[in-house]
Structures are given as C-alpha cells and as structure tokens.
Amino acid sequence: MTDVQEPFGRRPALPPVQRTSAAETVIGRKLASHTEISPADIAVLEDLAGEPATFKPGAMIAASGDRVDQATLMIEGLACRSKILADGRRQILSLLLPGDVIDAHASLLGERDDNIEALTACRIGRASQGALTAIGLAHPRLAEALLREALIEGAIWREWVINVGRRSTLEALAHLICELKLRMDIVGIGAGGDYPFALTQEDMADALGVTAIHLNRVLKMLRATGTVDLQAKTLKIRDWPRLLALAHFSDGYLHRDRSAA
Amino acid sequence: MTDVQEPFGRRPALPPVQRTSAAETVIGRKLASHTEISPADIAVLEDLAGEPATFKPGAMIAASGDRVDQATLMIEGLACRSKILADGRRQILSLLLPGDVIDAHASLLGERDDNIEALTACRIGRASQGALTAIGLAHPRLAEALLREALIEGAIWREWVINVGRRSTLEALAHLICELKLRMDIVGIGAGGDYPFALTQEDMADALGVTAIHLNRVLKMLRATGTVDLQAKTLKIRDWPRLLALAHFSDGYLHRDRSAA
DNA sequence: CGGTTATTTGACCGACTTCAACTGCAGTGG
DNA sequence: CCACTGCAGTTGAAGTCGGTCAAATAACCG
Numbered sequence: 001m002t003d004v005q006e007p008f009g010r011r012p013a014l015p016p017v018q019r020t021s022a023a024e025t026v027i028g029r030k031l032a033s034h035t036e037i038s039p040a041d042i043a044v045l046e047d048l049a050g051e052p053a054t055f056k057p058g059a060m061i062a063a064s065g066d067r068v069d070q071a072t073l074m075i076e077g078l079a080c081r082s083k084i085l086a087d088g089r090r091q092i093l094s095l096l097l098p099g100d101v102i103d104a105h106a107s108l109l110g111e112r113d114d115n116i117e118a119l120t121a122c123r124i125g126r127a128s129q130g131a132l133t134a135i136g137l138a139h140p141r142l143a144e145a146l147l148r149e150a151l152i153e154g155a156i157w158r159e160w161v162i163n164v165g166r167r168s169t170l171e172a173l174a175h176l177i178c179e180l181k182l183r184m185d186i187v188g189i190g191a192g193g194d195y196p197f198a199l200t201q202e203d204m205a206d207a208l209g210v211t212a213i214h215l216n217r218v219l220k221m222l223r224a225t226g227t228v229d230l231q232a233k234t235l236k237i238r239d240w241p242r243l244l245a246l247a248h249f250s251d252g253y254l255h256r257d258r259s260a261a
Numbered sequence: 262m263t264d265v266q267e268p269f270g271r272r273p274a275l276p277p278v279q280r281t282s283a284a285e286t287v288i289g290r291k292l293a294s295h296t297e298i299s300p301a302d303i304a305v306l307e308d309l310a311g312e313p314a315t316f317k318p319g320a321m322i323a324a325s326g327d328r329v330d331q332a333t334l335m336i337e338g339l340a341c342r343s344k345i346l347a348d349g350r351r352q353i354l355s356l357l358l359p360g361d362v363i364d365a366h367a368s369l370l371g372e373r374d375d376n377i378e379a380l381t382a383c384r385i386g387r388a389s390q391g392a393l394t395a396i397g398l399a400h401p402r403l404a405e406a407l408l409r410e411a412l413i414e415g416a417i418w419r420e421w422v423i424n425v426g427r428r429s430t431l432e433a434l435a436h437l438i439c440e441l442k443l444r445m446d447i448v449g450i451g452a453g454g455d456y457p458f459a460l461t462q463e464d465m466a467d468a469l470g471v472t473a474i475h476l477n478r479v480l481k482m483l484r485a486t487g488t489v490d491l492q493a494k495t496l497k498i499r500d501w502p503r504l505l506a507l508a509h510f511s512d513g514y515l516h517r518d519r520s521a522a
Numbered sequence: 523c524g525g526t527t528a529t530t531t532g533a534c535c536g537a538c539t540t541c542a543a544c545t546g547c548a549g550t551g552g
Numbered sequence: 553c554c555a556c557t558g559c560a561g562t563t564g565a566a567g568t569c570g571g572t573c574a575a576a577t578a579a580c581c582g
Contacts, residue, residue: 429569472571474571475570
C-alpha cells in the first residue's frame with residue numbers, strides 16, 4: 001500500500017498555466033471562501049506552483065521524516081494526513097480536498113512528523129517555502145489566506161480529536177460526512193447532490209479510530225437511518241437536517257465566513 | 262515586567278527571582294528553545310503583554326464563541342484547551358504550560374471554537390493581535406517564534422488524535438505523561454525530578470477520551486509498572502526508558518530542535 | 523467541623539475488537 | 553472464455569475493553 005514515488009524537489013518552470021480567470025480554479029475558490037483575495041494574488045501562487053505533479057492512489061506524497069520545504073496545493077483528487085505506528089496501526093488526521101493548501105509554513109518545523117497519502121489519483125502543485133515567504137511580503141492578502149488555511153486546518157484537527165475521543169462511532173461517522181459535504185460545497189464539488197466519495201471503509205475506520213469491521217456495521221446502521229446513501233463511491237445526502245442532528249454537527253469550526261479581523 | 266515564573270500546581274509563592282536578562286523568563290526559555298531569538302525581542306513581547314492577569318482554578322480564560330483578538334502568554338499555572346459537547350461531555354485538546362504562547366494569529370479566525378480553561382491558579386499575559394502583527398515586521402525573529410509556537414501546537418494536536426484514536430488507555434496515559442515531562446523540561450519546571458502535576462483524574466480522563474472511573478483503574482495499572490510515581494500532585498519518573506517504551510513515545514512531534522530553515 | 527470534591531472499588535452491561543470465513547467484483551493472463 | 557488473484561465489503565461468534573450505576577472512602581476547604 002505504500003509505493004513511494006516521486007520525491008519532491010522537482011519543480012520545473014514551465015509555461016504559465018492557461019486559465020480564463022484565476023477565481024475559477026479550485027485553489028481560487030477555496031482561498032476566496034475565507035479571505036478577500038484578488039485573482040491576481042491567486043495567479044501568483046499558482047504560477048509559483050507551476051505544472052501539477054500526478055500521484056497514483058496509495059502513493060506517499062510525503063512521508064514522516066522528510067524535510068518540509070514546500071507547500072502543497074491540492075488540485076484534484078483525495079489525499080490525507082496520516083500517522084502510522086510501529087505496529088502498523090494507522091490514524092488518519094485529516095482529509096485533503098481539492099483547493100486545500102497545506103504546509104505553507106511548515107518548513108519552520110524542519111522534519112515532518114506525519115505522512116501525506118494519496119487516497120485516489122491526485123494532482124498537486126508545489127510551491128517552495130522560501131519563494132512563498134518572499135512573495136507574501138508583496139502580496140499580504142495571499143500571505144493572510146495561507147495563514148488562514150493553516151489555522152482552519154488546526155481547527156479541523158481539534159474537532160477531529162472530539163470525533164475520535166468523545167463521540168460514538170455512529171455520531172462520529174455522521175460528523176465526518178457532514179464535514180466532507182460542507183467542505184466539498186465550498187469548492188463546488190458535488191453539484192446536483194452527488195458527492196464523490198472515494199474513501200474505503202478501511203480509510204473511514206482509520207479516520208475514526210475504529211476497526212474496519214466495526215465501521216462496516218456502523219455504516220449499516222447509518223444507512224438504516226435513511227439520512228445518507230453511500231455506495232459506489234458516491235455520497236447522496238437524503239436528509240441533511242437529520243444527519244446534522246445525528247452528528248450534533250455545528251459548523252463553526254470550519255470558519256467559512258469572512259468575518260475576521 | 263513580570264515576575265517570578267513558578268511551577269504550576271498549588272505551591273507556596275517563592276521569593277521574586279532576580280531577572281538579569283529576558284531569556285530567563287518562562288516565555289523566553291520557551292521561545293528560545295525552538296527559535297534563535299534575542300532577549301530584546303522577548304522583552305518586546307513581554308512589555309506588550311504588560312502586567313499578567315490572574316485566574317482562579319476552574320475559571321474560563323476564554324470561551325467558545327468569543328472573538329479572538331489577543332494572544333495569550335502562559336506565565337504561571339496550568340490551563341487547557343477544551344471543547345464541551347451539548348450533553349456535557351468534555352474533551353481536553355491540549356495542555357498549556359508556562360512559557361506557551363497561543364492564539365498569536367487566531368484573530369484571523371474571528372470567533373473561537375474552543376475554550377481555554379484554567380486548571381490551577383494561572384497568571385497570563387495578553388498581547389493584542391494588531392500590535393503583535395505590527396511589531397512582527399520590525400522583529401522578524403519574534404514573528405518566527407510565534408509562528409513556530411502555533412505550528413508546534415498543531416503537531417501536538419495531531420499526536421493527540423493518535424493518542425485518543427489508536428492507543429490503548431495505558432499507552433495513551435504513559436504517552437501523555439512523557440509529553441508533559443519533556444515539555445516541563447524545556448522550560449525548566451520540575452528540577453530535581455519532582456514534576457508538579459496538577460491534573461485531576463477527571464482531567465486526565467477528558468484528555469484521553471475515557472471516563473474518570475476507567476482512568477482510575479488504568480492509572481493503578483500504570484503505577485503497578487513501577488515506571489512512575491504519581492500522587493499528591495507530584496509526578497516522579499521512576500524508569501524513564503521503560504515509560505518511553507510503554508508509551509511507544511517518539512519525541513519528533515515536539516520539534517524541540519532548532520534545526521529548521 | 524461539616525460539606526464539597528476527588529479517588530477508589532464492585533458488579534454489570536454494551537461497544538468495540540479479534541479471528542475467521544465468505545461474497546462480489548475487477549483485473550490479468552492463459 | 554474462464555481460472556486465478558487480490559481487494560473491498562459483509563457477516564458471525566467469542567472475548568475484551570471501557571462505560572454505567574452505585575456506593576464507600578479519602579482529601580480538601582471554608
């Protein structure tokens with residue numbers, strides 16, 4: 001399950017990516033969802049990242065112990081942060097959706113302490129930390145957006161702790177689905193109510209800190225509530241209010257508003 | 262400025278310590294542990310924070326829904342980040358020790374989504390976000406140190422997820438103790454091998470996502486291993502290597518080195 | 523000293539894990 | 553076309569970990 005490919009460090013300077021308007025890229029939609037940022041600033045970031053690299057499902061995009069010197073831009077696909085214990089137990093720490101920009105500041109930490117795994121085929125951009133920092137001075141809104149990305153990811157981790165620590169598996173599963181649904185809405189994935197859902201049951205189990213077998217049974221219970229329809233890698237929400245209630249979901253931690261200082 | 266930095270826990274006040282250089286404050290020791298920072302920069306931060314405020318044990322220093330507009334400097338005492346669910350279940354997300362500086366950037370998120378609770382009597386400083394940002398321009402090392410504080414706290418949350426999700430309660434408890442021991446070492450608390458340990462069993466349970474009753478039994482098991490001696494609000498490490506092994510503890514996530522970019 | 527809070531213990535029960543087997547499906551190669 | 557393989561999902565039985573209810577100390581506080 002872990003074939004490492006493509007160590008990073010290869011960022012070819014290629015002809016600028018063609019696009020009609022910067023705000024129409026996933027990255028643009030994501031950053032603009034929380035920060036008042038100009039298409040020009042987004043273009044600066046995307047040009048810096050250059051042509052995206054491709055990873056196969058199951059590939060390690062980055063591994064624990066690697067030196068972090070680049071931010072990662074999720075263009076397409078589904079990935080996750082995970083940690084793997086010595087005896088093989090895996091815990092998924094968060095899911096990375098198109099539009100997410102991670103590790104924009106993490107080079108300050110030196111070696112990374114977690115893994116980034118591609119769960120499906122992924123296309124990602126990379127932007128060197130040093131260049132980002134320099135560019136941030138001339139484009140304060142961009143710097144602000146990247147910092148806010150990091151802070152929101154932190155808020156998601158905090159909520160993740162609750163999910164794993166204090167919710168029943170049924171609540172936690174419902175909560176996870178609510179979070180994913182809303183995050184996909186932000187970047188405009190899943191129009192028409194059909195959300196792509198590539199997580200295997202084992203992935204979900206590793207996200208919630210339970211076994212895949214138990215997750216399977218709980219998933220059956222969740223289906224029985226009639227709130228969601230989850231099969232064939234597609235998620236359909238059948239009864240959103242009831243799903244929210246089941247999860248005791250409260251969306252504050254996603255900080256989707258632009259009401260900040 | 263400030264003061265005596267004193268171990269947390271209920272202890273008699275010590276006579277004021279003569280401070281010859283800013284690096285001898287808790288905040289200074291903490292920031293200097295990960296960032297090459299000058300005493301002058303630390304003094305700038307502490308002057309901005311001014312005279313510390315005092316909180317009684319159990320007090321809410323900040324509550325979910327509050328607008329975040331200030332960084333918080335832990336000068337003395339023990340506090341925690343927590344979230345509380347509608348039905349009263351509490352989850353502790355991280356512990357705040359003297360020297361920790363939190364929320365230095367969080368005003369970007371607007372309303373906070375967690376609580377900061379004083380677990381013992383606490384003395385904390387406050388620095389307005391706006392002033393901090395402005396000062397950061399003139400004192401890049403200080404800005405770097407504050408950012409690194411935030412990133413390290415993020416790393417601690419990630420590890421916390423593992424603790425709650427994938428470790429047995431015995432492993433998780435041992436792991437929590439290892440983390441606290443090392444973090445106290447960083448700021449020079451617990452000289453002589455006697456670490457102040459003010460957490461109640463209920464606090465520990467809420468940190469690990471279990472009930473206090475179960476924690477009590479697991480604590481008995483941990484004591485039976487002979488690796489720690491934990492009573493009367495004091496922690497003594499009896500067999501550090503074996504405690505580390507029991508917890509499968511690996512210190513990378515604390516990022517204590519200064520080997521960053 | 524009395525009243526609260528923290529710790530400890532017992533008995534019982536439910537959630538979750540473990541081990542094991544079986545299904546369905548997609549690819550791959552003969 | 554079909555056997556073979558591998559993986560994701562499903563189900564069952566049995567056991568363990570952790571939760572709940574209840575109550576008895578022990579420690580703390582005014």
